[in-house]
Amino acid sequence: MSAGRLAGRYSLLRPLGAGGMGKVWLARDEMLDRDVAVKELTLPEGMSPKERADSVKRAVREAQATARLRHPGIVALHDVVVEHERPWLVMELLRGRTLGETVREFGPMPADYAARIGADVLEALTVAHAQGLQHRDVKPGNVFLTESGRVVLTDFGIARQEGQATLTEQGLMIGSPGFIAPERLDGQPGGPASDLWSLGATLYVALTGAPAYEGSAAQRLRATLTQPVPVAPGPLGPLLAAMMAQQPGARPGPRVLADALRQVAAGGQAPRLPVNQDVTAPGKVRRGGRAALWIVAAAVLVVGAGTTGFVILTSQDDGVPAAFNVPMDVCTLIGPQEVGRLLRTQSPPKGQPGADEVGPKCGWPIPGSGVGLQVQKDSDTVDPWSMTAVSARALFQNQQRYWAKYDEVDWTWPEIGVKDATKAKRTPVHQVGGVGQEAFGFELKGTTGRVLSAYVYYRLANLVVSVEYATLADKPTDEDVKQSALRAAQASERALRDAG
CATH class of the missing domain: 1.10.510.10 (Transferase(Phosphotransferase) domain 1)
Incomplete structure (x- = not known):
């Protein structure tokens, strides 16, 4: 974009509004000599080039689906432009x-x-x-x-x-x-x-x-x-x-x-x-029954409780925290000693922070193995700490359904030595005990049938956390890999509880 002009054709005049998915501009289509509305879709900061490219592809695909809708009661989509590593949707201007x-x-x-x-x-x-x-x-x-x-x-x-x-x-x-x-x-x-x-x-x-x-x-x-x-x-x-x-x-x-x-x-x-x-x-x-009613009631209490420090509310039965609503460094959720034990090294790596559209994340890789963690959010929430128990429960359930749909995935982790996407078979999604208020897990198997990576997803109050443990070594058994992922998840849960 140069001098307020997009794709050499659309002159951006002034913003009309902004929302969670981006900003809308009043623009002029110089080629057809008409006013249009241009929606700039923003992407989260901290995404890798591949993550940004994948997000742009998905956004363009969604725009293509919307463009097929031709009806006077649906706003018309004229054009899609990818510029400055993000999509821009050119739509009819409504007055x-x-x-x-x-x-x-x-x-x-x-x-x-x-x-x-x-x-x-x-x-x-x-x-x-x-x-x-x-x-x-x-x-x-x-x-x-x-x-x-x-x-x-x-x-x-x-x-x-x-x-x-x-x-x-x-x-x-x-x-x-x-x-x-x-x-x-x-x-x-x-x-x-x-x-x-x-x-x-x-x-x-x-x-x-x-x-x-x-x-x-x-x-x-x-x-x-x-x-x-x-x-x-x-x-x-x-x-x-x-x-x-x-x-x-x-x-x-x-x-x-x-x-x-x-x-x-x-x-x-x-x-x-x-x-x-x-x-x-x-x-x-x-x-949903009684459990769903309690979760929504907790969300109501969280909203009125204030936002300074961790707001910890206690349920009537098991003392589980009801909300964490102050951002924290996710790289502190698994300490150096635990990382060292998991990776079997006396020189544990420092956490490598990052973020994408799903939420903040941290990885602890060494050649041949690694631990990864992400605190997730839904697409309507600014950050995970703004989630309610209701939205976290919905996100957790939908993540479980999402992973159950795919039997084979492309798996890569360049920092531990998997630079090219590897076809990995997913094991059945299963319930996991001993961490969070609810948890599920699955494993990824390589071409030899050995487990390369194990995942645990758990919900604690208004947070949904995913944890991965991966190793390329031959010595650990499949059960060892699964237990390492569980120990990493339990360590992060303890850190969250201690922070409260």
């Missing part, structure tokens, strides 16, 4: 204001107007769902009302293409509190019905001027899982309650829902929808 801004300025909308907006957004979602694409962040700020009268669904930046690993694949509890469907808060990937729940919560704001669940972010998460579905006044009330049913199967299908919304938009009453079960009793349709 108007978001649904959220409109409600804040003018107050609640009449039922017929809100229903028309809902029907238009539903039509756009149906097109996306037909392409196997979930939006995952339907909310008032992502519904745009243009000056010409179009209703446009924006920001497919965290959308998920079915069957593909996405840019945010390893940070999976994404969305906006109060607009995330309950099944996704329970760690499930969700589907089209999850977007319908979010649309119902969005229309609740349009109709009443306030969110269905208010309070802090953690309080909204807890209410989504535990409180009955609120019923808005007027003809849309029962319809929105059905859209926000706790169980996805109890929500109306898109065709029935579209007909009902259009009927209200025309000034009529919403038809009575068939109800498969009691949609107002979360305890009857949720699978």
